[in-house]
Amino acid sequence: MNPLKIFALLIVLSIGGFFLYQRESHLFFERFQLYYENGNLTTLKPRFTTEQILNNARPELIQENTAKIKAPVTKMLPLLLLEVKYKGEDDRPKEGYWIWNSFQGELILNLNPLEMTHGFRDAINSQASLDEFRLIKALAGKGSLNKDLLKRQLGLNQNFESLLQTAQKKQLILVQGQNVKLHLQSPKIETPTSIGLPSFVLLPYEHSQIISHPFSKSEVAFALESAFGPNLKIRSIKEIFMPILEIDVEKKDGSHVLYHFNSVTGETLPNTFWN
Numbered sequence: 178m179n180p181l182k183i184f185a186l187l188i189v190l191s192i193g194g195f196f197l198y199q200r201e202s203h204l205f206f207e208r209f210q211l212y213y214e215n216g217n218l219t220t221l222k223p224r225f226t227t228e229q230i231l232n233n234a235r236p237e238l239i240q241e242n243t244a245k246i247k248a249p250v251t252k253m254l255p256l257l258l259l260e261v262k263y264k265g266e267d268d269r270p271k272e273g274y275w276i277w278n279s280f281q282g283e284l285i286l287n288l289n290p291l292e293m294t295h296g297f298r299d300a301i302n303s304q305a306s307l308d309e310f311r312l313i314k315a316l317a318g319k320g321s322l323n324k325d326l327l328k329r330q331l332g333l334n335q336n337f338e339s340l341l342q343t344a345q346k347k348q349l350i351l352v353q354g355q356n357v358k359l360h361l362q363s364p365k366i367e368t369p370t371s372i373g374l375p376s377f378v379l380l381p382y383e384h385s386q387i388i389s390h391p392f393s394k395s396e397v398a399f400a401l402e403s404a405f406g407p408n409l410k411i412r413s414i415k416e417i418f419m420p421i422l423e424i425d426v427e428k429k430d431g432s433h434v435l436y437h438f439n440s441v442t443g444e445t446l447p448n449t450f451w452n
Contacts, residue, residue, distance in 0.1 A: 217379035218253055218387075220418040221288075223440035227251075230422050230438045234445070238426050238436060247425035251440070253387045253418040255279040257397060264408040266368055273371020277397055279390035279416075281450070284401075286369050289442045296364040301392060301400045303347035308333070308340050310404040313349060313359060317366040321358035368405065377417065387418070421446065 227249050231238075238246055257277040265271045276285040282298030285291065300313060308331070315330050316322060322330075328337045341357065344350045351360050394414050402409060420440040427433055437446040 216381065218382045218418050219377050219415070220253065220380050220420050221256075221441045222376040222378045223420050225438075225440055225443040227422060230440070230443060231424070233443065234424070234436070234438065237445070238424060244429070245427045247427060250423045250425075251386060252421045252423050252437075253382060254421050255388060255390045256285070256417050256419055257394065258415045258417050259401075260412040260414075261371070262410045262412065263368065263371075263405060265370075271371060274374055275369055275371065276375075276417075277401075279392060279397070280388050282390075282392060284369050286365075286367070288372065288375070290444055291439060291442065291446070294365050294367065294369070296359075296361050296366045297400060297404070299361060300349065300404070301396060303349060305344075305347070305349065305400070305403060307403045307406060308336070309344050309347070309349060310400075311406070312340060312344055313361075313364070314366050314404070316350065316357065316359045317364045321353070321356040324355050324357060327357055366404070380420070388421075 225233075231246070231249070238244070257279055259275045259277060260273075261275050262270065262272045276288070277283075278285055278293055281293060282301055283293040283295060284297060285293050296313060296317065300310060303309075305313070311331055312327075315327060324337075324341075328334065331337070331340075333340065341350065341352055345352055345360075348360050351358050394416070398411055398414060401411065422438040422440050424436045424438070425433055426436065437450070438444070439446060
């Protein structure tokens with residue numbers, strides 16, 4: 178190959194590698210630190226074995242006599258354990274722990290059954306500001322609000338219209354005449370109740386078991402602090418994992434269906450969980 182072409186190719190690869198590093202470096206260093214520390218992952222304690230899940234789910238898995246169950250694989254769902262001090266819905270100061278689902282980009286409201294907020298991921302992807310988060314929270318669960326009422330609730334005058342324009346450009350809201358509504362399906366933006374500190378275990382792992390996630394700890398901290406403002410103080414953040422059992426079922430026609438089970442609660446995770 179012509180030396181000039183080789184040189185040009187190396188430049189292109191270097192530039193591409195730099196941008197990939199900029200985007201993914203936080204994941205690399207987090208994974209490296211986990212492995213360097215002890216070679217194990219800190220996970221929520223599984224309460225159901227592979228055998229128990231298989232026995233309980235067998236009627237669901239084998240709906241045809243010819244279906245074949247492949248060897249189950251344990252996947253690790255990345256979470257963040259946040260030690261927080263916050264003001265609850267009753268305006269009283271509280272302390273405890275929140276859990277963030279790093280794969281879906283949402284706060285976990287309940288571990289059993291698994292229940293989460295809906296709307297944080299879109300807000301983070303759009304780099305929502307503090308006022309935009311306040312706007313989302315004001316509209317959540319209300320259908321639509323009149324502009325004047327919304328302006329009074331937010332306590333904004335001069336910057337109100339520019340806030341609406343920016344939020345609409347980010348596809349967070351829809352402005353229809355004098356009414357404003359969220360551009361989110363079934364939003365659920367609320368202050369979670371703190372959970373008791375869960376039981377943890379250390380489990381060996383392979384990198385292929387870890388489910389990737391798009392957000393760094395700093396991005397999550399910024400989003401939550403923007404959403405809850407001075408009512409929230411994050412004292413510490415630690416990455417933990419939830420073991421998920423993945424079962425591959427081969428049907429008679431050769432097609433495959435993947436089933437996923439929460440090893441902590443034993444519940445089936447719906448296909449929409451991975452969307």
